[in-house]
Amino acid sequence: MTNNNRSAISVRGLRTRLGASAKLGPLDLELAVGEHALLVGPSGCGKSSLLRILAGLLPTESGDISLFGQEVSRGSKILLPPRKRGIGFLFQGGALWPHMNVAAHLNFVLRCAAIAPAEWDARRAELLTQVGLEGFEDRRPGTLSGGEAQRLGLARALAPRPRLLLLDEPLGPLDAERRTSLLELFENLRRRLDLTILHVTHDPAEASSMTDRTLHMRADGTLAGENNA
Amino acid sequence: MSRTLLTLSLAVLAVAGLAPVAVMILRVVQDPAALQGLLDERTLSLLGRTLLLGGGAAGLALLVGAPFGYLTARTDLPGATWLRSLGLVPLIMPPLLLAVSWTVLVPQLRGAPMTILLMGLSTFPIVALFTAKAARRVDGRREEAALLSGGLSGVLRMEFGLLLPAALSGTCFAFLFAASDFAVPDFVSSVGRKFNVYADEVFATWQVNGSDSRAVATALPLVVLILAALLPALALRRRGTLATLDSDFVAPRTLSLGSWRWPLGLAAWGLITLGALIPVGRMLFEAGGGPSGWSVYKFQAAFGKAIDLCRDNLLASLGYSILAATLALPVALVLGHAIARWRHGWFLEMLCVLPLAAPAILFGIGNIAVWNGTYTYAFYTSGGMVVVLYIGRFLAFPTLISASAVASMDRELEQAAELAGASPMRRMARIVAPALLPSLMGGWILMFVLAMRELDTAILVPAANDTVMFRMFNAVHFGRDDFVAALALLIIFVTIVPGVLWRLFSGKELEVLP
Numbered sequence: 001m002t003n004n005n006r007s008a009i010s011v012r013g014l015r016t017r018l019g020a021s022a023k024l025g026p027l028d029l030e031l032a033v034g035e036h037a038l039l040v041g042p043s044g045c046g047k048s049s050l051l052r053i054l055a056g057l058l059p060t061e062s063g064d065i066s067l068f069g070q071e072v073s074r075g076s077k078i079l080l081p082p083r084k085r086g087i088g089f090l091f092q093g094g095a096l097w098p099h100m101n102v103a104a105h106l107n108f109v110l111r112c113a114a115i116a117p118a119e120w121d122a123r124r125a126e127l128l129t130q131v132g133l134e135g136f137e138d139r140r141p142g143t144l145s146g147g148e149a150q151r152l153g154l155a156r157a158l159a160p161r162p163r164l165l166l167l168d169e170p171l172g173p174l175d176a177e178r179r180t181s182l183l184e185l186f187e188n189l190r191r192r193l194d195l196t197i198l199h200v201t202h203d204p205a206e207a208s209s210m211t212d213r214t215l216h217m218r219a220d221g222t223l224a225g226e227n228n229a
Numbered sequence: 230m231s232r233t234l235l236t237l238s239l240a241v242l243a244v245a246g247l248a249p250v251a252v253m254i255l256r257v258v259q260d261p262a263a264l265q266g267l268l269d270e271r272t273l274s275l276l277g278r279t280l281l282l283g284g285g286a287a288g289l290a291l292l293v294g295a296p297f298g299y300l301t302a303r304t305d306l307p308g309a310t311w312l313r314s315l316g317l318v319p320l321i322m323p324p325l326l327l328a329v330s331w332t333v334l335v336p337q338l339r340g341a342p343m344t345i346l347l348m349g350l351s352t353f354p355i356v357a358l359f360t361a362k363a364a365r366r367v368d369g370r371r372e373e374a375a376l377l378s379g380g381l382s383g384v385l386r387m388e389f390g391l392l393l394p395a396a397l398s399g400t401c402f403a404f405l406f407a408a409s410d411f412a413v414p415d416f417v418s419s420v421g422r423k424f425n426v427y428a429d430e431v432f433a434t435w436q437v438n439g440s441d442s443r444a445v446a447t448a449l450p451l452v453v454l455i456l457a458a459l460l461p462a463l464a465l466r467r468r469g470t471l472a473t474l475d476s477d478f479v480a481p482r483t484l485s486l487g488s489w490r491w492p493l494g495l496a497a498w499g500l501i502t503l504g505a506l507i508p509v510g511r512m513l514f515e516a517g518g519g520p521s522g523w524s525v526y527k528f529q530a531a532f533g534k535a536i537d538l539c540r541d542n543l544l545a546s547l548g549y550s551i552l553a554a555t556l557a558l559p560v561a562l563v564l565g566h567a568i569a570r571w572r573h574g575w576f577l578e579m580l581c582v583l584p585l586a587a588p589a590i591l592f593g594i595g596n597i598a599v600w601n602g603t604y605t606y607a608f609y610t611s612g613g614m615v616v617v618l619y620i621g622r623f624l625a626f627p628t629l630i631s632a633s634a635v636a637s638m639d640r641e642l643e644q645a646a647e648l649a650g651a652s653p654m655r656r657m658a659r660i661v662a663p664a665l666l667p668s669l670m671g672g673w674i675l676m677f678v679l680a681m682r683e684l685d686t687a688i689l690v691p692a693a694n695d696t697v698m699f700r701m702f703n704a705v706h707f708g709r710d711d712f713v714a715a716l717a718l719l720i721i722f723v724t725i726v727p728g729v730l731w732r733l734f735s736g737k738e739l740e741v742l743p
Contacts, residue, residue, distance in 0.1 A: 112646075156649065
């Protein structure tokens with residue numbers, strides 16, 4: 001177990017099976033508070049699974065994980081459930097709730113975060129301004145473009161004021177112009193909200209100019225090395 | 230998954246669905262002598278007749294249901310939209326009402342051919358629905374590739390392998406319904422040539438001997454038969470409904486039948502005429518006076534009489550069915566979610582379908598054994614017993630529909646809510662249930678329809694004697710007149726209302742397949 005308060009993510013000896021033949025690890029990983037790291041690797045190497053493990057959505061077989069100095073899982077035992085880890089997660093496909101409009105998405109998260117209803121309007125407006133979706137409150141996910149949907153996913157992830165943001169291939173469905181715009185948004189938010197970001201992609205060129213560090217994963221699910229920006 | 234919700238749901242399944250089956254098994258274990266003569270000549274002959282009924286009806290359902298489902302779902306068949314809706318009528322209509330109409334229209338046809346024909350007509354929509362669902366989920370790009378290389382026949386050849394599991398799964402369910410039906414063989418055999426099947430025999434054994442263990446022992450071969458149909462139905466269901474759907478799905482376009490459009494259209498309308506329009510038309514004719522002369526006055530009088538005499542029965546059936554479907558829905562959602570998401574969900578699925586494997590008559594006897602005791606007698610004689618009976622018998626259908634819907638729902642929708650801090654109960658209520666609303670409503674409506682048309686188990690339980698189907702069963706055995714026809718039409722109308730309302734006001738397709 002680590003007690004390093006400057007460490008946002010600390011993974012030691014992580015190892016697990018992913019399905020019948022694929023596996024992840026063994027791997028160690030350290031991410032400092034406020035860092036923006038890019039995790040790259042070929043398709044199917046386990047990048048997205050690693051994010052899910054950090055979020056507590058997937059179990060592991062062995063290894064210890066600590067977030068901001070607090071041990072959250074040890075071996076196959078989950079010590080802190082996903083909803084208590086203070087993590088914002090932007091899913092690859094958005095994972096937006098089709099029956100809720102933009103406002104309902106954010107209200108749902110604000111209610112879960114036990115924020116007083118009287119504060120919802122102000123907080124919702126703040127979030128929508130942060131991601132550039134002002135005036136979209138009544139729109140449903142089916143009526144949003146790919147970029148707008150990702151921005152809504154981002155607003156939802158930020159709503160409970162997380163300290164760690166996990167991005168799972170967030171730029172996949174977007175064109176070049178929208179990719180750049182969203183990348184700039186991630187970086188601005190990181191600075192303003194003091195976030196730590198772990199950004200997964202299979203394209204090394206995607207965000208390397210805006211991140212502090214690039215971590216490389218091999219096809220066998222282990223970490224190959226890193227480049228510093 | 231919330232442990233509280235799951236525990237409560239499992240408790241409902243155990244009490245309403247599994248306890249009657251378990252008690253029946255226990256009776257045989259305690260009285261092995263009941264197994265003597267299990268495979269004597271008479272039993273084997275009954276088994277053969279039940280196989281003939283189930284196999285014949287299921288074969289007929291496959292023969293007409295699979296093409297009907299495909300043509301109405303995917304082609305430019307004339308009136309395809311109407312055919313899709315009217316095609317549900319034979320399934321919604323209680324099989325007994327189909328029998329009442331057709332035995333009058335063709336009185337010389339009785340025994341096995343008539344029973345098989347009626348159960349085939351009653352169950353073909355199941356095969357059609359399964360086939361249509363799979364046909365709508367074939368990726369449009371795959372179809373275009375086949376169209377470019379082999380035209381329409383190329384498309385059909387390519388799709389045959391994709392649709393076959395779904396059609397066969399529907400056929401297995403059709404077998405299940407036909408082989409365990411009691412009312413139609415009983416009614417068709419009431420005049421002329423007899424065609425006794427297993428369900429009759431189980432009922433007769435229980436009535437004559439008053440012995441639960443003998444009735445269970447008699448039913449064992451039928452349980453094996455139904456299980457033999459049910460297990461492949463479940464396996465094929467998974468393959469047939471999920472295998473054709475890709476994540477970047479492109480909806481297929483409507484296929485042109487060319488010069489076959491009108492001949493096939495006539496055949497489809499002919500089938501609907503046999504299964505829905507003629508039976509309903511015959512009842513409309515009889516309700517207005519029938520052969521003695523039709524008039525609006527007689528028609529109104531017949532309906533007035535049916536409403537006056539059976540208002541309480543109709544309201545009782547409605548109350549029981551609505552209550553059973555409504556109470557079963559959250560239970561089905563929780564169990565379906567566990568089936569779809571758990572690694573060993575198949576085991577829970579097996580438990581859920583177990584009450585279906587017991588013939589309806591046997592399930593009713595099981596309920597009597599469980600509830601007709603000193604401490605539970607007050608409940609046994611109350612309407613609550615009927616609700617529990619319906620839930621236990623039919624819970625598997627909304628559960629399987631929910632499981633299928635949850636399996637096709639992106640798991641990340643729930644994970645996003647989990648990370649946002651939503652409790653399992655809130656995730657279920659605010660994310661899963663609203664996203665699966667068409668499937669949940671489909672499950673509710675299917676359960677409501679099955680409960681409204683239920684007779685085989687209700688005939689045994691005193692509290693169910695006030696249901697409208699029991700009233701109908703008695704009425705048709707004591708003569709036929711305009712009152713019976715009007716009552717039959719009322720039952721069909723009331724049963725069909727929730728589905729029609731959903732279509733009118735929701736604008737969404739119902740998902741009614743297990």
